[in-house]
Amino acid sequence: MGDLLYHFTEWLRTTPLVELTLWLSDTSVSLWLQTHFWAIPILQCIHILSIASAFGSILMVSLRLFSLAGTERTMAETERRYIRWIWWSLVMLVVSGSLLVISEPIRDLINPVFWVKMVGVVLAILASLWFHGRVMRRLAAGGQAGPVIKTGAVLIIILWCLIMLGGRWIAYAPV
Amino acid sequence: MYPTPTNIWERIEFSSLGTTIAESTWMFPTLETLHVIALVSVLGTIFVVDLRMLGWTSNKFAVTAVAKDTLPWTWGAFVLAAITGGLLFISKASSYVGNPYFLWKMGMMALAGLNMMYFHFMTWRTVEHWDRDASMPVAVKVAAALSIVFWLAVVFFGRAIGFTLGIFGS
Numbered sequence: 001m002g003d004l005l006y007h008f009t010e011w012l013r014t015t016p017l018v019e020l021t022l023w024l025s026d027t028s029v030s031l032w033l034q035t036h037f038w039a040i041p042i043l044q045c046i047h048i049l050s051i052a053s054a055f056g057s058i059l060m061v062s063l064r065l066f067s068l069a070g071t072e073r074t075m076a077e078t079e080r081r082y083i084r085w086i087w088w089s090l091v092m093l094v095v096s097g098s099l100l101v102i103s104e105p106i107r108d109l110i111n112p113v114f115w116v117k118m119v120g121v122v123l124a125i126l127a128s129l130w131f132h133g134r135v136m137r138r139l140a141a142g143g144q145a146g147p148v149i150k151t152g153a154v155l156i157i158i159l160w161c162l163i164m165l166g167g168r169w170i171a172y173a174p175v
Numbered sequence: 176m177y178p179t180p181t182n183i184w185e186r187i188e189f190s191s192l193g194t195t196i197a198e199s200t201w202m203f204p205t206l207e208t209l210h211v212i213a214l215v216s217v218l219g220t221i222f223v224v225d226l227r228m229l230g231w232t233s234n235k236f237a238v239t240a241v242a243k244d245t246l247p248w249t250w251g252a253f254v255l256a257a258i259t260g261g262l263l264f265i266s267k268a269s270s271y272v273g274n275p276y277f278l279w280k281m282g283m284m285a286l287a288g289l290n291m292m293y294f295h296f297m298t299w300r301t302v303e304h305w306d307r308d309a310s311m312p313v314a315v316k317v318a319a320a321l322s323i324v325f326w327l328a329v330v331f332f333g334r335a336i337g338f339t340l341g342i343f344g345s
Contacts, residue, residue, distance in 0.1 A: 041334045048215065048330055056219015059248065069244040073236065081233055161212055168208040 005173060008112035021105035033103035040103050047096040054089035055160055057082035058128075062153040065145055076140040083132055090125065113173040117166030124159045131156060187268040196266035203266060210259040214333075216252035218326055220245040228319035234309040239302060267340070274343045280332035287325035294318040 012018075024030055033039045063069035064078040073081070101108045108114045135149050145153075177194065180186040187193055196202045226232040227241045264271050271277045298314045305312055311319075 037338075041338050042331075045327075045331050045334050048211070048334070049218065049327070051211075052215040052218035053222065054219075055215045056223060059216065059219065060223065060244070063244075063248070069248070072240050077235075164211050164215070165208045168211055169204055172204045 005112040008115070009110065009174065012110045012112065012115075017109050021109045024102055024105040024109075027102065029099075030102050030105065033099065040100070043096050043100050043103065047093065047100065050089045050092035050096060051160075051164065053085050054093065055164075057085040057089065058156060058160065061086075062157055065150065065153050075145075076136075079132070079136050079140070083136075086128065086132065090128075108170060111170055111173050113166055113169045117163055117170065120159060120163040120166055124156065124163060127152065127156050127159065182269075184269040184272050187265055190265065192262075193265045193268065196262060203263065206259045206263050210256055210263065213252045213256035213259060214330070217249055217256055218330070220249040220252070221322065221326060224249075225319040225322050228311055228315050230309055230311050230316070237306045238311075238315075239306050270340050270343075271336070274336055274339060276332045276335040276339055280329055280336065283325050283328040283332060287322060287329065290318060290321045290325060 025034075033043075060069060061078055061082050064071070064073070064075060070078050131149075131152060135145075135152070139145060139149075177189040178185075180189050188197075196206070223233070223245050224238075224242050227234070227236070227238055233241050294315075298312075298318060301312075305315065
């Protein structure tokens with residue numbers, strides 16, 4: 001695993017990403033974020049709080065699906081309660097995450113763990129579009145949650161845990 | 176290999192558990208990851224109740240119902256956060272106790288706990304009078320607002336520790 005990530009980093013160093021990171025780290029936004037000590041910690045706090053509201057909301061919807069919480073509401077009511085929080089938290093995650101990339105471009109963009117995490121993020125967004133689109137429409141129409149939907153709900157939670165794993169390990173990847 | 180401990184914090188840090196975590200390449204980051212997953216679950220579920228208590232969300236549903244749905248998960252996640260946090264602490268005990276942000280974080284958690292206890296033992300006694308109301312009594316709103324403020328502060332001070340461990344003490 002370590003070897004694989006090392007070769008991934010070596011490859012990233014041969015891509016145009018290097019010039020992009022150098023350019024990004026010289027932009028006025030990046031310089032401002034780099035030179036204000038509390039800017040990055042505060043952005044990270046916003047990032048963590050956005051995960052909290054996204055993950056908490058996704059957890060409550062999934063628990064309702066398994067009848068482990070919120071059973072006095074219908075599935076549709078539970079979805080209505082949380083869906084806006086899920087999408088707006090995702091927006092906040094992308095905005096705060098992008099600013100974090102701009103503040104430390106090399107640490108993130110020339111980092112194999114960062115790109116693994118990004119694959120996870122894309123998969124999570126696609127899975128959420130499926131879950132909160134087609135699945136929820138079917139459940140609202142009185143359909144039952146079969147094994148595919150239930151497995152999907154569990155996989156989405158696991159995927160988010162892996163994304164958080166990636167997020168933390170960005171700091172420990174050899175760059 | 177390790178110097179003789181001169182105080183309780185060094186004794187904790189130089190314990191076999193402490194040095195095992197500190198010397199491992201993967202244990203500290205893995206504990207941090209579990210700590211993050213646990214703390215976002217704590218915050219995500221606590222805020223669901225706080226927002227209901229402020230009268231901003233879930234107003235069609237009783238406060239007791241919202242609390243019953245979330246609190247078992249909040250507590251489960253809190254236990255995981257406390258265990259992983261405790262193990263992280265053991266591996267760098269003397270650095271943490273010398274860090275003002277760590278002390279602030281512990282203080283904020285104590286305040287969050289006191290706020291919760293006051294709410295639970297005092298305000299909660301009249302819950303049947305306002306359980307289903309859309310607009311909550313002032314005491315309930317204050318408890319919810321304080322909970323949000325204290326937990327936001329816990330997150331901020333927690334993150335600040337990671338940026339300042341090298342600045343204070345050894």
